Amino acid sequence: MLNQIDLARVDLNLLTLFEVVLAEGHVGRAAQRMHLTPSAVSHGLGRLRRLLNDPLFLRTPKGVVPTARAMELAEPIAQVLAGARSIVSSAEAFDAGSSTRRFTIGAPDGVSAVLLPPLLARVRAAAPGIALSVRQLLPEPGDAAVERAWRGAYAELEARTMDIAILPAASSPARFHAQVLYEEDFVLALRKGHALAKAPTLDRYCEAEHLVVSQTGDGHGFVDQLLAGQGRSRRVALTVPNFLFALSVIAETDLVSALPRRFVALHGARHGVTVVEPPLPLGKFQLRAVAPHAAMMDAGLDWLFALLAQSRPAPAKTPTRPPARVRK
Template sequence: MLKQVDLSRVDLNLLVLFEAVLAERHVGRAADRLSLSPSAVSHGLGRLRRLLNDPLFLRTPRGVVPTARAEDLSAAVADALARVRSVVASAEPFDPATSRRRFTIGAPDGVSAVILPPLLQRLRQAAPSIDLGICQLLPTRGETSVERAWLSSLLDLEACKLDAAVIPSDDVPARFAKQVLYEEDFVIAARAGHSFAADPNLDRYCAMQHLLVSVTGDGHGFVDRVLGEQGRTRRIALTVPNFLFALAVVAETDLLCALPRCFAATYAGRFGVVAIEAPAPLGRFRLNAVTTKAALMDEGLAWMLSLLSETRPASIQSA
C-alpha cells in the first residue's frame, strides 16, 4: 500500500517554482518570471530539494541544468499544475466572446503565414479581445528524423512556453494531443515569364541556380536529399532566412525556389511570382496542431485548439 503524504505540510507553490526554473534554466530569470527575488527562488529550491531528496538543478556558468530526477519529474509536475489550473479556471467558465486571454502558438514561418490570416478573421468574429503571440519554430539542425527534428517544440509545450505548436510531424508521444490542420507539398516558385515554366523538366531544374530558405545559412536542404537519391545535384546560389524574403528575391531574379504549395498560393501573386509543379515528387506531409493532453483540461486552450483545427488556409478554402 502506498504511503499517504500529508499535503497540508507541502507548499504547492514549490511546484510552480520547479516549473519556472526548469523552463528558464536560470535562477535569476525564473525569479523575474515569478516576480520573486533570486534569493527567494534559491530558498524555495532548497526546500524542494529536501522534500524530493534530490539536488534537482546543478549550477553551471550559464545557469542551471536539471538532474535526471528533475527530468523524470517534469511531465508529472506539468500534469499536476495543469489540473490545478483547470480547477481554478473552472470557477469562471471560459467565454471566448468576453475573454481577454493571450495564447502563444509556435509554427515554422511558412506555416504561420498561411494559418494566421484565416485564424485572425475567426478571432475577430468570435473572440475580439483575445490576443495571440506567434513564435517561429525551427527543426533541430542536422537532424534527419522528422520526429526528432521537432522534439524541442514538444519540450517547449511541456515547459508552458507555448500553448500550441503547429509542426509537420505525425509521430508525437502519447502524452500529447494533435489535430490535423491541412496537408502540404511543394511547388517551384519562379518570376513570371521565367523560361523554366515553359519546360519544367528535371534536367533543366538541376541545371539552374536555386534559392534555399535556411535560417542557419546551410546550403543543403530536403530537396537536395531528394535529388541525391536520384544521383543528381543542384547549385544553391543564395540562402535567405524566411519565405517572404525568398519571394521578394525570386521576383527580381532568375533563381528558382521550392516553397510550400499553400504558402505560394497565398502570397506568390503579390510578388509577381508563379508556382510551377515540381519536376519530381518532393514529398507530402500533414501539419498538426499539438499540445499536451494535460493542457487540454484548460477550457480556453481546448477552445483555441478546436478553432485551429477548424481554420483552413484560404488557398484550400477557395480550391
C-alpha cells in the same frame, strides 16, 4: 551536486516588478502601473538585485535602462510569467466572448502565414478580447527524425511556455494530442517570365540556380536528397532565413525555390512570383496542431483547437501551363 534554490524563500512577485520596470523604463511610471509607491518599487528592485546578483537597471536622467544581464533575463522571465498566467486563467471558467487571455502559437513561418489570416478573423469575431502571440518554430539542424527535429517545440509545450505548436509531422509522441489541419506539398516558385516556366524539365531544373530557406545557412535540404537518389545535383546559390523573405528575393532574381504550395498560392502574386509543378515528386506532409494531453483539459485551449480546425485552408489551386502546341 548543485544546491536547489528554495523557491519558498523567493518572492515571485519580484518577477512581475522586473517585467513592469523593463516595459516602462521608469520607476515612477512602474509604481503608478502597479499601484505602489516609488519607494516600494525601489525597495523591490534592491531585493531583486541581491537575488540575481546584478544591478539590473541603471539610473539615467530620463529613467532607467536595463543592463546586459537584465536583457538576457527578459525572455526567460516573460516565459515564466506567461506560464503562470496561463495556469491561473485556465482555472477560471472560460468564456470566449469576455476572455482577455493571450495564447501563444508556434509554427514555421510558411505555416503561420497560411493559417493566421483566417484564424485572426475568427478570433476577432468570436473573442475580441483574446490576443495571440505567434512564434517561429524551426527544426533542430541535422535531425531527420520528427520527434528529435522538433524536440524543442515539444519541450516548450510541456513547460507551458507555448500553448499550441503546428508541426509538419505525420505523428507525435503518445503524450501529446494532435489534430491534422491540412496536407501540404511543394511547388517551384520563380519570378514571372522566368525561362524555366516554359519547359521545367529535370535537366533545366538542375541547371538553374536555387534558393533554400534555412535558418542555419545550411544549403543542403530534402530536395538535394531526392536529387541524389536519381544521381543528380543542383547549385544552391543563396539561403535565406524565412519563406516570406524568399518570395521577395525570388521576385527580383532568376533563383528558383521549392516552397509550400498553399503559402505561395496565398502570398506569391503580390510579390510577382508564379509557380510550376516540380519535375520530380517532392512529397507531401501533414500539418498538425499539437498540445500535451494534460493541457487539453483547459477549456480555452480546446476552444482554440476548434478555431484552428475551422481555419483550415481550402485546397490550393495552382496555375497550370497550357499544353504545348503540336505543329502539323
